[in-house]
Amino acid sequence: MPSISQLRKEEQALHALLFTQAQYKNYIPVKSDSLLQIAEAYYRTSSDSLHKAWTLFYLAQYYRDSDEKEKALSYFQQANIASRNIENNQFKFLLNLHWANLLSDEDAENKGIEKYQTANKYAILLKDTLKQIDLYGQWGWCCLLTGKYDCADSLFNMGLKLSTSSKMTYYNYLLNCLSLTARERKDYKRALELVNRSLSLAKDSTELYPLWNNKGEILLEMNQYDSAHFYLSKDTRDYDPYFKATHYLNWSIYEEKIKNLPKALEY
Incomplete structure (x- = not known):
């Protein structure tokens, strides 16, 4: 392409x-707007x-990633207004999903739930099972981070049910998410069972790294130090x-x- 300055507006x-x-x-x-x-x-x-709606949507994404949350929320609202007369369910799914995630991060829980429900409506209209699974995973993750473990488990299981019926790769990811909620509840037997099932399905290191880390943390909380050291050492992500x-x-x-306190302080 020619330089952008040589193009028409x-x-x-x-x-x-x-x-x-x-x-x-x-x-x-995206380093600049x-x-x-x-x-x-x-x-x-x-x-x-x-x-126009897509532009406002990506501006919202940019400001969210730049930690300018108020600006991001404003642009999500503007993108929503711009898209009112547009028949594009793909756009409306993405808009409401990302908007919901930001609202949940900002502790606007009820508004976030409303946007997740709207995103789910568009995923159903699109007849896109993968989008529904992704939605349940992200919604469940927000519930997990805010300590709403019953809600998280319910959403992860809904995604798991869809993932099983369509034989999709989200299955082992959602198993690991369920393991995380079990770990937060200190149900370590259940947490290990779930993460081991997830490990048995993982195909490459990209999938294995978070599972190894989770298993290491479970074993660490169980005071099984040698095993914890083994699995924590396997997760070498440093990028x-x-x-x-x-x-x-x-x-x-x-x-x-x-009891190695000097090393603990160093870390």
């Missing part, structure tokens, strides 16, 4: 939107409601600061439990 806006969308769909961090500002400036006064911080925390707990 409409082409510039569409290029900016599609380029940002491609980044998000390939899990590439400069391209989206080009798209927003054009579509604000355009009759193209669909591209994200969050993973590194989690590893340091787990190893500090391990060293404290075996």
